[in-house]
Amino acid sequence: MSVKPEQGTDELVERVAALKRLHGDTVSLDEIGSIVQALIGSLHGDLTSQDLRVYGELEALARYIYQAKKEISEIRPEEISNEQIPIASIELDAIGIHLEEATGTILDACEAVEAVIPAVDPPAGRKLEEAVTKIYEACNFQDLTGQRITKIVTTLQNIETRVDLLLRAFGHRVDGNAELQDRRTTDRRSEDEKLLNGPQAPATANTQKDIDALFASFDM
Amino acid sequence: MAVDKNMPILIVDDYKTMLRIVRNLLKQLNFQNIDEATDGSMAFARMKEKQYGLVISDWNMQPMTGLDLLRQVRADDSLKATPFIMVTAESKTENVIAAKEAGVNNYIVKPFNAETLKGKIASVLGPF
Numbered sequence: 415m416s417v418k419p420e421q422g423t424d425e426l427v428e429r430v431a432a433l434k435r436l437h438g439d440t441v442s443l444d445e446i447g448s449i450v451q452a453l454i455g456s457l458h459g460d461l462t463s464q465d466l467r468v469y470g471e472l473e474a475l476a477r478y479i480y481q482a483k484k485e486i487s488e489i490r491p492e493e494i495s496n497e498q499i500p501i502a503s504i505e506l507d508a509i510g511i512h513l514e515e516a517t518g519t520i521l522d523a524c525e526a527v528e529a530v531i532p533a534v535d536p537p538a539g540r541k542l543e544e545a546v547t548k549i550y551e552a553c554n555f556q557d558l559t560g561q562r563i564t565k566i567v568t569t570l571q572n573i574e575t576r577v578d579l580l581l582r583a584f585g586h587r588v589d590g591n592a593e594l595q596d597r598r599t600t601d602r603r604s605e606d607e608k609l610l611n612g613p614q615a616p617a618t619a620n621t622q623k624d625i626d627a628l629f630a631s632f633d634m
Numbered sequence: 635m636a637v638d639k640n641m642p643i644l645i646v647d648d649y650k651t652m653l654r655i656v657r658n659l660l661k662q663l664n665f666q667n668i669d670e671a672t673d674g675s676m677a678f679a680r681m682k683e684k685q686y687g688l689v690i691s692d693w694n695m696q697p698m699t700g701l702d703l704l705r706q707v708r709a710d711d712s713l714k715a716t717p718f719i720m721v722t723a724e725s726k727t728e729n730v731i732a733a734k735e736a737g738v739n740n741y742i743v744k745p746f747n748a749e750t751l752k753g754k755i756a757s758v759l760g761p762f
Contacts, residue, residue, distance in 0.1 A: 517651045525658065547662060547748045550655045554745035557649045561694065561723055606701060609732055610694050613723040613744070620725040622743050622750055628727060629741055632734050 447479045486580065495577040499570050506563050506570075517556040524549050561612040637755075637762035641687030642667045646677040646703065647721075648695040656690060656721070659748050663755070663762075674698025678706055681713055688759060693722035693729070701736055708737040717758045721746065 429449050450472050524546045531539040601608075613619070620628070643665055645656045653670045660668055669684070671677035675698040677691065689707070693700035700720055707713045720733050721742040730741055740754040756762060 514651065521651065521654050521658075528658070543662065547659070550658055551745070551747045553651060553655050556651045557647075558723055558744055560649060606699070606732075609701070609724065609726075609729050610699070611724060611726065612694060614725050620727065620730075620743065622746065625725065625730055625741055625743050628730050629734065 447476060447483075450476045450479070491577050491581050495574055495581065499574045499577075503567050503570055506567055510560050510563050513556050513559055517553050520549060520553060558613050565612050637759045638687065639664045639762070640667050641665075642669060642684060643688045643690065644669050644671060644677060644680055644686045646671045646674065646689065646691035646695070646700065648672050648692065652692065652721075656751070659751055662748065663752055674700060674703030674706070677703050681707065681716070686716055688755065689716055689718045690721055691718065693720055693724050693733075701732060704733065704736045704738055719754055719758060721751075 433445060433449075453472060527542055527546055531542050534542065643660060645653055645660070645668060647653050647656070647670075650672075653672075657668050657670070669680060669686075671680050673695040674691075677689070678698070680686075681689070689703075691700040691703055698706075700722065704718055704720070707716055707718060714737075717739050718737070719740045719742060720738050721744060722729070723744040725743045733741055739758045742750055742754050
């Protein structure tokens, strides 16, 4: 069946609306591409300059979709989603475990040193205690590093979700349910949950001095 | 009034390393009576069983956060006067405001040192 240009525009709108009803906002690019190609193929009759411009834009859109598909498939997004991101998450978890074990060993050693402090002469004992205190302070790193690793794992999960959505847009089958993916891509956290951000980047984080000043301002 | 070094102190953190660090630093300050909890709900249960002179709590814990614990403590007639210090990596201004609104007595940002811990305890309990 051939259609006139204005009919083609109406049909395009109608078919896009039908796709949206069927799939929501996530429509396979293959389907969009086939619609555009079908419409280009069906345009006949007297064409105005405006029709020709629409025709040209549709053709450019079809070329763009084809090129984007080709480039993205070369990146091999399945590999990123199915292999690289899960492996990175496992490695990060392993780092967390190693850090915890190592910190535990350091603290064991510090406690052993503290246990002998009463047996040494007081000036040496004070020096030992000062050194042990410095080590305790430095061991804060384990908590902060653990929280940063958690943030990275969350970021990787978000990337994984977006890659999955990209794969779906290109017509690949994606494991997992849509509800989970919606939950991951939409920030539905409560106001309290939004306060849980973990350590800030050192360059922009409030220091203890900043917080003391802020805290003191409440009582003014 | 002098600070009672034998008063019970409850430290709350989901990282066992942090519990050990805070406990050891408190021992260096001669506080000996220290209990631990690994999240807000465990801490609240301990507080209902024993009267603590000070709570030092992390914020980011599951299932009950330090902020939830603080609110629950302040809403409980038998616990609401308990001094409460938040020790957390959450350093954003909105976090400090939320904690203050919930009734926190002081706020320490991680990583912290022994001097800061001592200073904040002194500001809450008095010099020692």
